Amino acid sequence: MTATVLDPSTVAKQYRAEVRASVEARGRAPRVVGxxxxxxxxxxxxxxxxxxxxxxxxxxxxxxxxxxxxxxxxIAQANLDPEVDGIFLYYPLASRAEDRWLRELVDPRKDVEGMHSYWSRLLYENRRYVDDEQTQRAILPCTPLAILKLLHEAGMRGTGEEAPLQGVTACVINRSDIVGRPLSAMLANDGARVHSLDLTGSVVFEPAIGRRAHDVRESGVTRAEALAQADVVITGVPSSSFELVRADEIREGAICVNVAEVENFDESILERASVYVPRVGPLTIAMAMRNLVRLAATREA
Incomplete structure (x- = not known):
């Protein structure tokens, strides 16, 4: 088997076209401050x-x-400026702790990244809409959302009838608040079982089947066990010292996604994976701009 290499730029085209059409219909170019x-x-x-x-x-x-x-x-100036429709923070801006606090200062109505706790709470509670009438969709974090879109394009499908990803097992090596944790929650809310690994150990996100939202519990699952079980492997470790994921660690036909700015996979995985996604950036930007258009439309409604 030789893996198909999936270019995120190709997938992003359809979403860029969707955003462009929405902008043209709106009649005014939305404005983002980064x-x-x-x-x-x-x-x-x-x-x-x-x-x-x-x-x-x-x-x-x-x-x-x-x-x-x-x-x-x-941030305060951009929040108050009526001409600004969205705010994008490029981390790190300060320290890790300060960056977490800075995210909370962004007006959720202008949070194109979907990282404010207002949106995070909806995600972790598996509430897909802001209102009871289900007219306004919740904003999802743009990088995890881009990863989900790429996984769908790569062929990730569930095998059950109770949830779209029922029967899927995933391994996510990263549990940051920006990527790994929300991604694991989104996968589990759609029915997948997710082994989440980082330097502190492993936890498992149990699927939201038979309950409103996913559940998280401690797990003694090792890296080797998690990778061997996974239909989908997503890595986001921003360190060149990370031990690369090798072909002999993954299941035959697994889908592999590299999120980090450095390579997390050994080239041998191309001989065993079904699809390999080397980066997600172009689609992340498209998802952020799609969030922007939705936020702007809601604010003007």
């Missing part, structure tokens, strides 16, 4: 590509270079 504190590195690179991607969808994105001490004031 806040960046680093002049170079992954965050600066991401800001460059996000700005270019937004422009291609007809969206006005302005990235502002701010010192860590200026971020709070910059």
């Amino acid at each position: 806040l960046l504190s680093q002049e170079e590195g992954p965050a600066a690179t991401y800001a460059h590509y996000a700005t270019r991607g937004a422009s291609a969808m007809g969206i006005d994105m302005a990235v502002r270079q701010v010192a860590p001490a200026e971020v709070v004031a910059a």
Whole structure:
């Protein structure tokens, strides 16, 4: 078996077209303010590509270079500016603890990343809509959402009738608040069983079958056991010292997704996986801009 390499840019095209059509129908280009504190590195690179991607969808994105001490004031200014439809934070802006707090300062109605606790609470409670009438969909975090779209494109399907991903077992190596934790919750809310691994150990996200939302419990599952069981493997470890996932660790035909800016998979997995996704960035930007259009439409309704 030789894995199919899935290019996220190809998948992103349909969503960029969808966003572009929504922007054209709206009659005014939505405006996003991005806040960046680093002049170079992954965050600066991401800001460059996000700005270019937004422009291609007809969206006005302005990235502002701010010192860590200026971020709070910059967020407040963007929150109050009626011409600003969305706010994008490029991490790290300060320390990890401070960045978590800064996310809470963004007005949820302008949170294109879907990282504010208002949206996180809906996600972890598996509430798909904001209102009882189900007219406004909840905003989902853009990177985990992009990963789910790529997994669907790669052929991830459930085998049961109670939930779309019933019968799927996933291994997510990353439990950050930005990627791994929300992704595991989203997979489990759709019926998958998820082994979540990080430096502190492993937990399992039990599927939301027979209950409103997923459940999380401690687990003694090892890396070897989790990888051997997984139909889907997603890694997001931002360290070159991470022990690469090898072909002999994964199931034949597994779908593998690399989220980190460094490679987490050994090239041997191409001989055993069915589909390999080397990056997710282009689709993440499309999902963020789709969130933007939905937020802007709700605010103007």
